[in-house]
Amino acid sequence: MTDQPEIVRSLMSVWTASPLLSVALTLGAFIVAQWLFVRFRRPLWMPPVMIAALLLATVVALTGLGFExxxxxxxxxxxxxxxxxxxxxxxxxxxxxxxxxxxxxxxxTLPLAATLAAAYALGIAWLMGATPEVLASLAPKSVTAPIAMGITEELGGSVSLTLGGLLITGVLASLFVDWCTRWLKITDDRIVGFALGLNGHAIGTARAFEISHTAGAFASLGMGLTGVFTALFLPLAFLLF
Amino acid sequence: MVMLRGFLVLVVFFLLGEAVRVFAGLPVSGGVLGMVMATVTLMVRGRVSTELATASQGLISILVLLITPGVVGVFFIADQFYGHWATVLVALVIGTLLSVFTTLLLMKKVAALGKEGGSHDRSA
Incomplete structure (x- = not known):
């Protein structure tokens, strides 16, 4: 990437002088990802944001644009x-x-379940010797992305690590709710939806809307309430420790 | 114009949220405080204006676009968190399994209690 011709380098410096190259790349990746997601029949384990991020990371690395x-x-x-x-x-x-x-x-249920959604993962990570930065990044793992990013910044974690954790959590929650409802013989769509939104934020909510409209509405509710509850109490709880 | 008026309302609530965060010294992001204030305002008013509904729908529909740049960062922090990935994965997999199970069990119990409590007016 160092042996680029002069003209390419000067074009790159003109393009990267304004934010529009980044904006165009992100918009392009977003649109291509939506299209690919539909083409691959909406796989549960590969949400559009993951596809878009993979495309962008490849372009950013290969063109020498650099993440920063x-x-x-x-x-x-x-x-x-x-x-x-x-x-x-x-x-x-x-x-x-x-x-x-x-x-x-x-x-x-909400205060206890939302606290446990964070506490289980934090407890396990702490027992395995995670650094404070890793703990702060994992704490909002069940919270919808825009709120989670704010929480991580307040706690001094890595926003990128949080977003990676959110993706994994959302996908896992969709799978685990599926298994556990069958095992516990739960058929009430309101409970299934609420659990999906509470544990799996936007990815779980998208899954709930595939089950039924009621499940979707309760997932949005669970996601919203978990987000507000965690955003208000987690930073205060972190201050105590 | 309709979209812009609603967008202005959202931005103003965000700025108000930031103001509350700074003045009250709260460790909560301005966006969340703005959201709480917006929800309370809507509850007091009892209705959502078309402008606000249109603007928020628009923004919510591009949420994935807005978080994508942050997710791209995941692929560039591998070195920074070298040696932590096993911890992160174990914590996420086991933590999520336990919390999903607890949530469902808790809600099943509470739902059952609600029925025993004698609410005959609700069948489902």
Whole structure:
């Protein structure tokens, strides 16, 4: 990559002077990934974000653009995560009738289940001798990405490691909910959906919408409430330790 | 225009969230605080405007696009976390299995309790 001709190098420096090259690459990868995902019949283990990231990582590495320069340009997109997090409040409000109807079971299960979703993984990682940075990155593993990224930044973890953990968690949660509901003989779509959203954030919610609309609505609810609960309590809990 | 008005509302709530974070010294991200304030505002008002609904739907539909640059980073931090990958994977696999199982068991028990509690008005 060092023996590029002069003209290519000057073109690269012109292109990377503005963030638009990163924006174009990200948009392109996003669109190609959506298309590939549908072509491969929506595989549970390979969500579109994984396909897009693989494509981008290949391009960024092979062209010699480098991750740092790419990421700097892509900030023009990632800055929108702030308002996008606020936007999650709208569907949460629209689910409010479910919360009102079922506030008692939600109040009993959510705080405990959302705490355990973080605590099990943190406990195991801590026992295996993980560094504080790794622990901080894994803590929001069941929280939807925009909220999780905020939590990780507050705790001083690595956002990229968090996002990797989120992907793995989302895919695993979809598979495990499938096994466990069969084993525990649970047929209530509201419970299945809530568990998918609570443990598997957006990836679990997407899976729940494939089961039924009720499961999907409860998954959105579980995802939203887990996100808010974890974002409010996890940083405070971390301060105590 | 409709989309832009809704977008402005979202950005203003985000900025308000950041303001609360700084003034109250909370270790919670401005986006989450903005989301909580937006939800509470909607509950008080009792309805969502078309502008806000359109703008939030638009942003939520491109969430995957917005997190992709961060996910790309996963492939470039392999060296930084060399020696931690086994820990990360074991923690995620076992942790997620345990938490999925506990959630389902807990909800099954609570749902059963709810029925014994005598709510005859709800059949499902």
């Amino acid at each position: 320069r790419y990421e700097q340009g892509a900030r023009w997109l990632t800055v929108l995560l702030g308002p996008a997090t606020v936007a999650l409040g709208v569907p949460l409000y629209q689910q409010m009738h479910h919360i009102r109807a079922l506030w008692r079971p939600i109040l009993v």
